[in-house]
């Protein structure tokens with residue numbers, strides 16, 4: 257797993273987009289998906305925005321590219337702000 261962002265200590269966040277053909281192009285946005293720091297990748301991943309993604313239907317991106325999921329970006333910013341002020 258090389259394509260990860262260290263958002264918080266002990267939390268890995270991957271940028272994941274559903275593969276072409278799985279959903280329509282308009283829904284192929286780049287979601288931010290927290291990954292467990294240890295252990296196998298779960299059979300279902302839940303993006304920061306709440307979207308449930310099957311890893312087999314998704315591709316991992318090199319950072320946020322294409323069309324980012326605005327809900328993911330907004331929530332992730334809030335999570336990081338919360339972590340700084342908690």
Ligand SMILES: [Zn+2]
Pocket residue numbers: 286287288303304305306307325326327328
């Ligand atoms: Zn999202």
